[in-house]
Amino acid sequence: MTDHILVAGGGGFIGGHLTRRLLDEGHHVRCVDVKPFGEWHQVHGAADNRVLDLSLVETCRDAMDGVTQVFDLAADMGGMGFIESNKAACMLSVLTGTHLLVAARDAGVERFFFSSSACVYAAERQTSPDVTALREEDVYPAAPEDGYGWEKLFMERMCRHFYEDYGLETRVARYHNVYGPHGTWDGGREKAPAAVCRKVATAKMNNDPVIEVWGDGSQARSFMHIDDCVEGTLRLTRSDVREPLNIGSSELVTINELIDVVSSIADFPVERVHDLAAPQGVRGRNSDNTKVRAQLGWEPLTSLREGIHPTYHWISNQISIFARDRPLAPLTGPTARLNRK
Secondary structure, rough: OOOEHHHHHHHHHHHHHHOOOOOOOOOOOOOOEEEEHOOOOOOOOOOOOEEEEOHHHHHHHHOOEEEOOEEEEOOOOHHHHHHHOHHHHOOHHHHHHHHHHHHHHOOOOOEEEEEEEEEHHHHEEEOOOOOOOHHHHHHHHOOOOOOOHHHHHHHHHHHHHHHHHHHHOOOEEEEEEEEEOOOOOOOOOOOHHHHHHHHHHHHHOOOOOEEEEOOOOOOOEOOOOOOHHHHHHHHHOOOOOOEEHOOOOOOEEEEEHHHHHHHHOOOOOOOEEEEOOOOOOOEEOOEEOOHHHHHHHOOOOOOOHHHHHHHHHHHHHHHHHHOOOOOOOOOOOOHHHHHHO
């Protein structure tokens, strides 16, 4: 069945991939982002693309006109270096989330998806690289990541209450470290997989094996490929599951192991200089997929090596394009024009 769907934050990494999938399925997609088109990660000509500020409720009402489903992926966020230094900016995303919910309720939208995060879990449960995988019920008593995590947890509650009070069918996914091609890879908002790919690709291009690593490299994470993220998002949205679910890989790796994988794919050995004063986040975080397997009959299965391979080569190509017109280092500033498809 063809639906009319709003993708809020459609100019972002996940939004661009989700929009492509929805268009491929034959849906009518309205793709909205506050960034100018030149900064969108992907621009799909078949979509109804609009540059709008969804932190304003009247703008949300305009964007909501005629749609039956909403995917709220809009957030001011980035990697650990960004969210630790921009707590207020991260929390201001709550304006977009609440106004989208109000507009969706008033427009009679059939289903509303909200992208939450593993940052809603308490840091005290993530103090060791040998962390016990995080279960959905572990989120309470609440002590999420300051700033970004609190915004996500607040919006989870809002989604719950909009269903309880107004009957708006809401779905919530707690994403765990999404990566893949067409993502942010420099400028300070990139996450660990993209940052490591950039550093190794730059080192190879310069024939200089030394790369900087934030922390001692033993901090552990699970990383989910974008294709799994989109698949899990759609399966959850189309299900009858109203409780938040982890959408993440359960393959736990250290940052040092991530570097090993990227270095192997690049066929370029690297030497590591560790910056112990840099932001590191929690020591260990992994996704417990017991509930998503039980509720959806599915879980992310793309291995790290399988997902990093196309990601590394895409980022390496972006670096080559970027280096044609300007020095290779430092790779900072807006490069989203290179991500445009």
